[in-house]
Amino acid sequence: MTISRRGLMAATAAAPVLMRVQDALAQGVTPRRGGTLATILTPEPPVLQIGVNNQGPTIVAATKMFQGLLTFTPKLEPIPLLAKSWTVSPDKREYTFRLQENVKFHDGRPMTADDVIFSIMRFHMDLAPRARAIFQMIETATAPDPHTVRLVLKQPFEPFLLMLDASASAIVPKHLFDGQDFRTAPAVQRPVGTGPFRFAEWQRGNFIRLERFDDYWKPGQPYLDAIIYRIIPDSQSRRLAIETGQAQLTQANDIEPFDVPQLRSRPNLEVQTTGWEYFAPLSWIELNHRVKPLDDMRVRQAMSMAIDRNFIAQRLWFGIGKPATNPIASTTRFHDATVKLAARDLRAAAALLDAAGLRPDAQGTRFTIKHLVLPYGEIWSRLGEYLRQSLRQIGIAVELESTDAGSWARRVANWEYETTLNFVYQYGDPTLGVERTYVSTNIQKVTFANTGGYSNPRVDELFARARTAVTPEDRQAAFSEVQKILVQEVPQIWLMEMTFPTIHDRRLRNVITTGLGVHSSFDDVFLAS
């Protein structure tokens, strides 16, 4: 089945809305209007204008105010949003979108094809690296009428629709940005979008308040009167906030995985780990191939074999996420379940190191390597300690180095590390989120490029083929082969398919209904009485 056919089938905007209301009805609850949702945002975003800033917390809050043309199911099928229907040409070069007709921005001005073209071709193209890389492929963007947008690409690009979610290309008002510096325009301080909630107040360090937008284009929605994001910097205080009911929802990094089991046992709370299928972060030990002996494939294989991924998933993350089996997460398109990493085997690992000429010395140490601890919370320090223990078993001594976010980003970008941890979003398709880590054309001094320096001409060729192949079958063939090569050569040591706990009061309904989870517009979320 192709995306375009799914798109045509889901041709009316009302269908998914009704579906979700029916879901609620199936639980015996009709959506209730009213109520304020108190939730948490960590860390505090610098600005709320999506595009100008695309950090995780920004996207969580901004997706309530901004929407994209589409959004996606947990299986990454497109759901109509600002585009009520669309067609894709068989050669995957022409994409035509029919827009919702009664959409207003929060300042009362109507949203038209002009805004869509401006957002894609100018706003995000200028500001966001992720959008720029893909939207550069657009040859022409035209508006045959005010509610139709036609994009023609220079080359076939099958995963194009995945770039049209709010997190990648939110539709912004042209009249508030055109002719100004996008980063410094006044609208950046008072965001104006088409979403169900509009910006009301932001007391820095304290809270962000979003109010119901009464002229929202879906009749009767949103159900909530307001959403309040409290800024709570301490993880134990956040846990307390959800435990005592001072907050009804936590997401992303709010709650440390080791606090989740206790919260699971509370009858008034529900813990969900779905809703990360679109981002699908995969974590790995990031190896710098310029550091000996990490350039030796046998050493990397041995290190990978020394790690108990089940232990990491169950004992460190308490079941939030699951062991990685290959470089493409199982929820990402074109994951090949038949391609699996070598299982844990200490003896084989030792043999590989012997073969690589790395004999243990009198203390049993074969070589010493530095590990830059990822400074994103205690859980990563614990993982660093676990890895030190595991690698010691095969005679590799690991020295842990502590750092902060600024130094980490700078050192990884400049290749000034030996090993570290990293997790990278896959954005639904290997071309969008996996390719960048392994192709030699992306060996750059920038975070989230191929900073490890792995290079294999065959891998380059296969990713290039998958990028322009028209049919999913052709793309699958290329990706399957790439997965086999990568699992054999272990350029990075994949650890976990990550997800994050979404913890909410049971009265809060419809929190996770798409593959974007808490990064959705929340127009159908309601507080049952």
Added chain:
Amino acid sequence: MDLTKLPGFLLRRGLKALIVVLAIVICNFLLVHAAPGDPASVIAGQSGAADPVFLEQLRRQFGLDRPLYVQLWIYLKSVLTLDLGFSHRQQMSVASLILERLPATLLLTGVAFAFALAGGVTLGALAARRVGRWADSFITVLALTFYATPLFWVGLMLVLVFSVWLDWLPSFGMGSVGVDLQGVEVVLDVAKHLLLPALTLGLFYLAVYARLTRATMLEVADQDFVKTARAKGVPEGRILRAHVLRNALLPVITFAGIQAGQLLGGSILVETVFAWPGIGRLAFEALLARDYPVLLGVFFCTSVMVVLFNLLTDLLYVVVDPRVEAAG
């Protein structure tokens, strides 16, 4: 006190203060830029995607593409005109970012300071008066406990007792959000939120002042002029207040001066545990994000406050103890 000397004293001290503050600004600037990483790389590291164009755009916008000495010169010039610069990361002027956080910090540190000073001196005086008896032992043990206990632990325990078990007080924030409150209700609401963080922050200093007051009072109580006063038949209460306490206050004032200088800096720890929207957190988060102008702005305000309070402390000495002369 010889008032004719005062203008000259203030002038000399003011000049010195200006040089000190300038030196601090330059040191801070160099120190902050010595930390690895810059705001652009932090944003790139947390955005999930980056390319060289993105980094270059950010660095140009932040003014980081110019040589360091040029950046320092631009910064010095703007500070001398009392312009603290602009946070490109947050798209706001540093002055407004700081002013937005200042009331919260002053409220918290001010209340904690007043509570610590009043409570500490009272407890210390009480202990000194009843030295060797159970009240003294009780106060001394209490003070030692608060002195030795880490702040964050006190904070967590207070939250555990008063928020979780008793459910009397909120565990975070500076006020209820999304509730419509009027007049007195607002004051009560803020007071409820203020109680735990102010207590947490105040208890340590309370212990310090109590111990200091008790020790110096006992020292002064042995001196000849106290014996003389007692021999003259001055009532015991008056001896304590007018002779002992007044003379024992000098070290307390010194310490209070130091603490008052830090009022503006807030407390990163207490503000973090109680999600109090103050300056301490602003500075800490600016440090992590390498938001240089904000960090330097907070440093600048704090250093000016410390210098000012040192001056004020020196003047206060003269008032409390006429034997001390104001000298630059």
